[in-house]
Amino acid sequence: MKSKTTLPFMIGIPALIWQALFFYIPLLITFFSSLLHFTEEGLFLGFTLEKMALFINPIYEKVWFSSFCLALSNALICLIIAYPLAYFLAFTGKRFKNILLFLLIVPFWTNFLLHVYAWFFVLEKEGFLNIFLKSIGAINEPIHFLNSLFSIMVMMVYYYLPFMVLPIYFALERFDHRLIEASHDLGARPLQTFRRIMLPLTLNGVRAGFLLVYIPSFAEFVIPELMGGDKQMFMGSVVSHYILGEKTASLGAAFTVISSLILLISALFFYWLLGYLFKPRKSNA
Amino acid sequence: MLIKRLFIIFSWVALIFTILYFPNWKWISSREKTLNVFTWGDILEPSVIAQFEKETGIKINLSYYSSNEELIVKLKATEGFGYDLIIPSDYAVKALADEGLLKELDKNQLHFWKDINPLLLNHFFDSNNHFSIPFEWEVFGLGFDKDYDKKNPLASSWKMIFEPQGYNIAMLNDPIEVIALTAFYLYQTVGFVNNQQIEEIKNLLIRQKKWVEAYASFRGDYFIATKNCPVVVSTSSYMRRSMNQFPFIGFMIPKEGTFITIENLCIPKASSKETLTYQFINYLFRYESIEKHYQTFGFFPSLLTHLDLIEKDPAIRKLVISSPEDFKTYHFIQNIVSPQTLHDMWIEIKTN
Amino acid sequence: MLKISGLLMVASTYLFLYVPIVVLLVFSFNLEAFPSPWKGFTLKWYYELMHAPYLWKAFGNSLIVASFSTAISLTSGISLIFYATQGGRVGKFLALFYANLVIPETILAVSLLGFFSLFSIPLGLTTLVLAHTVLGLGFVVPILYARFVELDPKLTEASLVLGATSIQTFFKIILPMLLPTIVTTGLLVFIISFDDFVLSYFTAGSSTQTLSLYILSMIRSGVSPMVNALSAVLLFLSSLLVLIYFSLKTRTRIV
Numbered sequence: 001m002k003s004k005t006t007l008p009f010m011i012g013i014p015a016l017i018w019q020a021l022f023f024y025i026p027l028l029i030t031f032f033s034s035l036l037h038f039t040e041e042g043l044f045l046g047f048t049l050e051k052m053a054l055f056i057n058p059i060y061e062k063v064w065f066s067s068f069c070l071a072l073s074n075a076l077i078c079l080i081i082a083y084p085l086a087y088f089l090a091f092t093g094k095r096f097k098n099i100l101l102f103l104l105i106v107p108f109w110t111n112f113l114l115h116v117y118a119w120f121f122v123l124e125k126e127g128f129l130n131i132f133l134k135s136i137g138a139i140n141e142p143i144h145f146l147n148s149l150f151s152i153m154v155m156m157v158y159y160y161l162p163f164m165v166l167p168i169y170f171a172l173e174r175f176d177h178r179l180i181e182a183s184h185d186l187g188a189r190p191l192q193t194f195r196r197i198m199l200p201l202t203l204n205g206v207r208a209g210f211l212l213v214y215i216p217s218f219a220e221f222v223i224p225e226l227m228g229g230d231k232q233m234f235m236g237s238v239v240s241h242y243i244l245g246e247k248t249a250s251l252g253a254a255f256t257v258i259s260s261l262i263l264l265i266s267a268l269f270f271y272w273l274l275g276y277l278f279k280p281r282k283s284n285a
Numbered sequence: 286m287l288i289k290r291l292f293i294i295f296s297w298v299a300l301i302f303t304i305l306y307f308p309n310w311k312w313i314s315s316r317e318k319t320l321n322v323f324t325w326g327d328i329l330e331p332s333v334i335a336q337f338e339k340e341t342g343i344k345i346n347l348s349y350y351s352s353n354e355e356l357i358v359k360l361k362a363t364e365g366f367g368y369d370l371i372i373p374s375d376y377a378v379k380a381l382a383d384e385g386l387l388k389e390l391d392k393n394q395l396h397f398w399k400d401i402n403p404l405l406l407n408h409f410f411d412s413n414n415h416f417s418i419p420f421e422w423e424v425f426g427l428g429f430d431k432d433y434d435k436k437n438p439l440a441s442s443w444k445m446i447f448e449p450q451g452y453n454i455a456m457l458n459d460p461i462e463v464i465a466l467t468a469f470y471l472y473q474t475v476g477f478v479n480n481q482q483i484e485e486i487k488n489l490l491i492r493q494k495k496w497v498e499a500y501a502s503f504r505g506d507y508f509i510a511t512k513n514c515p516v517v518v519s520t521s522s523y524m525r526r527s528m529n530q531f532p533f534i535g536f537m538i539p540k541e542g543t544f545i546t547i548e549n550l551c552i553p554k555a556s557s558k559e560t561l562t563y564q565f566i567n568y569l570f571r572y573e574s575i576e577k578h579y580q581t582f583g584f585f586p587s588l589l590t591h592l593d594l595i596e597k598d599p600a601i602r603k604l605v606i607s608s609p610e611d612f613k614t615y616h617f618i619q620n621i622v623s624p625q626t627l628h629d630m631w632i633e634i635k636t637n
Numbered sequence: 638m639l640k641i642s643g644l645l646m647v648a649s650t651y652l653f654l655y656v657p658i659v660v661l662l663v664f665s666f667n668l669e670a671f672p673s674p675w676k677g678f679t680l681k682w683y684y685e686l687m688h689a690p691y692l693w694k695a696f697g698n699s700l701i702v703a704s705f706s707t708a709i710s711l712t713s714g715i716s717l718i719f720y721a722t723q724g725g726r727v728g729k730f731l732a733l734f735y736a737n738l739v740i741p742e743t744i745l746a747v748s749l750l751g752f753f754s755l756f757s758i759p760l761g762l763t764t765l766v767l768a769h770t771v772l773g774l775g776f777v778v779p780i781l782y783a784r785f786v787e788l789d790p791k792l793t794e795a796s797l798v799l800g801a802t803s804i805q806t807f808f809k810i811i812l813p814m815l816l817p818t819i820v821t822t823g824l825l826v827f828i829i830s831f832d833d834f835v836l837s838y839f840t841a842g843s844s845t846q847t848l849s850l851y852i853l854s855m856i857r858s859g860v861s862p863m864v865n866a867l868s869a870v871l872l873f874l875s876s877l878l879v880l881i882y883f884s885l886k887t888r889t890r891i892v
Contacts, residue, residue, distance in 0.1 A: 007720045018770060020733075026751060088647045110868075110872050114871065122657045230499060233635040237635075243750060246354045305759075308763060
């Protein structure tokens with residue numbers, strides 16, 4: 001039953017206007033500026049694929065490949081660490097659970113640059129880790145951790161772990177623990193239970209976590225710069241260079257468009273792959 | 286019904302855009318005793334500005350740019366209107382002067398003019414200094430660990446970073462600077478390079494990566510202090526600042542020569558507040574202001590008076606004074622490849 | 638057996654999360670700057686922190702941007718949800734807000750920069766608030782809408798049947814039920830905006846600094862124990878916010 005006084009259009013619509021104007025239109029502008037051809041003075045000449053073609057080049061293919069590997073390995077490592085952690089969180093006692101969740105979220109809610117900075121103290125030549133390893137006699141000479149792929153990966157996992165833990169945790173919360181017991185009673189080994197029961201039923205959480213890590217990791221450029229000595233270029237670094245550079249903004253747009261395509265296709269592929277591998281199967285009874 | 290909705294949408298959009306353009310409106314009302322200064326983030330010290338405001342009652346509005354390109358684009362867009370003082374680097378002065386955006390200076394108003402270091406005057410970008418006052422300058426060079434140098438003396442040469450020496454270095458992270466420096470090292474040239482030279486520059490830089498700890502224009506002192514790199518490529522200003530914190534850091538200019546940057550004070554043509562601006566400029570060239578700026582930022586001053594009071598280290602003082610022979614080896618950075626080539630080179634170097 | 642290895646795993650993960658933080662905090666009290674080892678206890682870095690010139694301006698900017706973007710995204714998001722769920726075709730458009738998660742922030746930031754350049758919009762606090770509101774809406778609309786549909790429709794129906802107008806129903810029935818979620822989502826958006834880096838990096842312009850950008854410039858130019866002290870302060874503030882968040886979360890089923 002509809003009442004006479006309803007919320008007017010004028011009040012309800014701004015959010016939608018905002019989204020259209022400042023999310024979709026900018027993306028469209030990026031898309032079109034990569035395709036349009038202008039002269040020096042700004043006269044419109046027509047459509048061109050030239051700008052995009054500039055990037056079909058082994059140099060840039062390497063960049064995309066690096067970003068792809070970075071994002072994929074980050075997501076996989078996070079998944080391996082996150083699932084047991086989420087499982088533990090979901091099935092422990094209430095008081096302990098809240099404390100652990102609190103401890104998980106506090107770093108998550110602190111400025112991430114400070115965490116990058118914190119890892120300098122740990123991984124430096126005379127930092128915490130080296131001093132610790134030396135004191136227990138494991139090494140004689142300090143190990144060179146920083147400004148390497150290792151330090152990049154450490155920071156990536158460190159930062160993105162909560163993104164993977166939380167969706168899986170929420171999925172596990174709705175999971176009926178008795179199913180595990182039942183499976184165990186019926187003679188299944190833990191690994192079978194995990195593969196056949198738990199994973200399929202928490203699939204949505206796993207997928208969500210995977211994409212929440214994979215997608216932003218692909219475009220990450222700050223962590224490689226600060227933790228990797230900026231010795232490697234990833235998709236985000238290239239975008240940053242072109243967009244902030246002189247007169248190369250539309251080239252940056254072209255690169256962004258191609259990168260987005262690669263990202264989208266690979267993300268969809270992984271979404272499908274996870275489903276294919278772990279979808280709940282109907283029994284052949 | 287639809288028309289009504291479209292009108293509402295349009296009104297909201299208009300409102301939002303009005304608010305977005307609001308910062309521009311601030312410029313329209315310019316009060317009498319204020320100066321709008323457009324500058325770099327790390328050139329003017331807040332206490333110096335505050336002191337000026339207190340003494341003269343003139344309010345300074347600071348806004349910042351992070352590159353000369355930004356300054357040029359902004360000034361072209363507003364045709365010089367809105368700013369009373371700007372601080373462009375060498376080549377930017379020429380770019381702005383060519384567009385007719387700068388006002389000619391009245392040297393009679395500048396009380397310090399006779400004391401300006403003559404080596405900083407009459408360069409390519411403003412041959413009689415019609416439009417620009419050299420304010421501060423810096424050079425690129427090698428920051429190094431003095432303790433390491435005592436044990437393994439370093440040569441005063443760019444070879445220290447371009448040939449493997451058994452240690453790691455920190456390299457600059459700006460593609461224009463890096464490529465210009467490499468071209469200078471290989472061919473002693475600062476002009477355009479051909480395709481073969483581009484390949485050689487690229488290959489050298491890729492080879493160099495083996496002993497590059499990190500590309501970081503501004504963390505040299507950190508790498509020296511943590512004993513990661515005994516030698517880093519940096520600017521004189523940054524290294525001078527670091528020396529305050531780490532006395533074991535030294536700085537040297539390789540004998541082959543180096544690149545120099547001169548920051549200049551200029552007045553945009555559309556400014557109508559010259560009297561106030563000249564007051565401010567004279568204030569900036571007072572001993573106290575120069576000393577404060579030098580202590581905080583490390584840029585070499587363009588006035589040579591009182592230098593022995595400002596800089597106690599004789600080696601550095603020598604650098605600041607410099608001789609005409611030294612200055613012959615200081616060059617200005619120019620674009621030596623096209624922007625696209627620059628990006629391609631840089632990315633190729635980084636992905637190998 | 639499995640339990641012990643599980644516990645070990647969880648313990649080492651938390652160790653991994655907290656060792657850097659603890660080290661950071663410890664060194665905020667060190668007499669000398671890194672890389673010196675522990676030399677003695679001092680509070681001077683905290684003192685320096687209190688007197689850092691541009692830091693508090695940046696902090697203030699971050700606060701302003703976060704507050705405004707949270708307020709705008711919450712009010713406009715709630716209004717939209719309410720309007721859309723009254724019926725009509727607008728409801729289908731709510732799906733548009735789910736795209737925010739799929740687009741990396743870098744791409745959004747870069748596109749916004751292009752948008753601003755095209756329309757010659759000056760970069761500064763206004764563009765920052767704008768950008769962060771887009772970010773916020775991507776959370777507010779999906780989360781609150783999900784919560785909204787979970788609400789028992791019978792209460793709304795009852796209210797309408799009993800003669801209350803749609804608006805009265807909204808303010809007296811629906812809003813109070815949504816309130817915990819609104820507050821927790823608001824907190825989430827606030828923190829995300831306050832800590833945000835990528836969006837600010839591209840849309841702030843040279844004249845405005847947020848706290849993240851300030852910290853970046855400090856990290857890029859070396860190491861100062863002042864950053865350690867700042868980390869300690871911000872960690873403390875975050876912990877407070879998370880505590881508030883948790884005390885409210887127990888009253889609601891959704892994040």
